[in-house]
Amino acid sequence: MSIDSSPAAGGEEGEGVRSRLVLNFPGFENIGTEACLDRLYHCAEKTGEIFHFSVTPTGENTDRGPCHAAREFVARGPDWTVASRVVQFDWYDIVESYENRAYPMGFLRNLRKYLVIFFDGTLRRYLQASRLYFIFSIYPIILILLFALLALVAAVAVVQALGLTGIAGLAAALAGGVVLWLVLCRWPGDFLFLNTTVSNWGFAWDLTNRRNAEITERMADFADVVAAEIKASPHDEITICGHSLGCVWAICAVSMALEKDPDLLRNRQVGFLSLGSSHLKIALCNTAGWLRDYLRSVLDQPTLYWHEFQSKDDVIAFYKADPFAPIDITDFAARYTVDRVRFHRGMSDRRYRAMKRSLYYTHNQYVRYYEKPVPFDFYLRLFGPLSVPQLAEQPELVLSLAGAESQAAAVD
DSSP states (O other), rough: EEEEEOOOOOOOOOOOOEEEEEEEEOOOOOOOOHHHHHHHHHHHHHHHHHHHHEEEEEEEEEOOOTTTEEEEEEESSSSEEEEEEEEEEOOOHHHHHHTOTTTTTHHHHHHHHHGGTTSSSSSHHHHHHHHHHHHHHHHHHHHHHHHHHHHHHHHHHHHHTTOOHHHHHHHHHHHHHHHHHHHHTTTTTTTTTTHHHHHHHHHHHHHHTTTTHHHHHHHHHHHHHHHHHHOOOOSSSEEEEETTTTTHHHHHHHHHHHHHHHHTTTTTOOOEEEEEEOHHHHHTTTHHHHHHHHHHHHTTTTTEEEEEETTTTTTTTTTTTSSSSTTTTOOSEEEEEEEEEOOGGOOOOOHHHHHHHOHHHGGGGGGGGSSOOTTTOOOHHHHHHOOOOHHHHHHHHHHHTTOOTTOOOOOO
16 A cells, blocks of 8 residues: 655656665664675675666775765666665664663663653554554563563562561562562563663653753764765765664754755755654654654655655554654645555565564564565665656556566555
8 A cells, every 4th residue: 555645846757867875874773884884785786686787886995984984886787877875874882872781770771761651641642653553662561560570479489488477578579579570671581672672762762852962963963964965966866764763863864954054955856765764753752842843844845755664564663654644744845655565575485484583673674685576675776777756656667677567566
């Protein structure tokens, strides 16, 4: 199923893309920028095998900055060539600072921030926007309460076995229960992604309430890089990619760049790829009016085309949610399309089953490779000859690139 909104936008969309600037904002992953670029190149090669093109890095070194790295690539198909400059933004050190805090104090600090959503109305708004995301939102508290119950039962049993009674028995049961609860939250909590999820919420709370100066400084740095890259760009198309919470970073960086230069995107063909986006995770919070304002300024750009991908496979994204209506953004100049996709249509059964064992690996599939030609392939949008609007509005063009026009479209 595809949802489309279409006020007019500029740009020569009917022409093939010969060069592209890619501004890529990753999600909450504790992985370095060079590794991200290496993975991107590997996945692009896999996509090229399906769609009959090669991808080759140009130049010997990565262009490295304090908060980003860039590489140049050339993709060659049967009758087309596209030069892509990929700018990979870097915030894995911030992710690391939340995920690698000493246990249990880091876990308890992030847990306190996570629990706020149960008292300020945010959880109710999540339920209204996407039932699937609501389930993900309560997943940590269900595990935490289950572990607490198991820990208390076990502690009481031990106290009774030792014959302790009265205040001494109660104190021993409570102390033992707390210790065992913390052990269970660590293991099997790590195996069940409890600590990663709670760390993610800790970051989200600090981001929403602007309580971490390092996040604010990184936003400004990203905005400077975005402005400089776009101003210097001679490319046919600018593609801004935001995966998960990376979408929030992308919105902020573009909006802050526009504050300094309102004409930055004028006469540019700009695609905004929103991949399993978590922007509603932040924007639906009471204190995130600043992000809603940033998003409005991005959507007020008439040359911008927002293409969002959601998947029923992915509980970490806002499946079936309009990306803007839940936060009362309904009138804007940009065009947008929302595609709801099923990952299994591009994957082998074996690989799909392996993916589904992990919430986070599934969530990352938007930016991984596929083994079959599907219209939602990320790497066609980075290296292929078709623009973001073309791929959004004419998904059958993807299948013709692969010589597989008869294959069923992979968009629900």
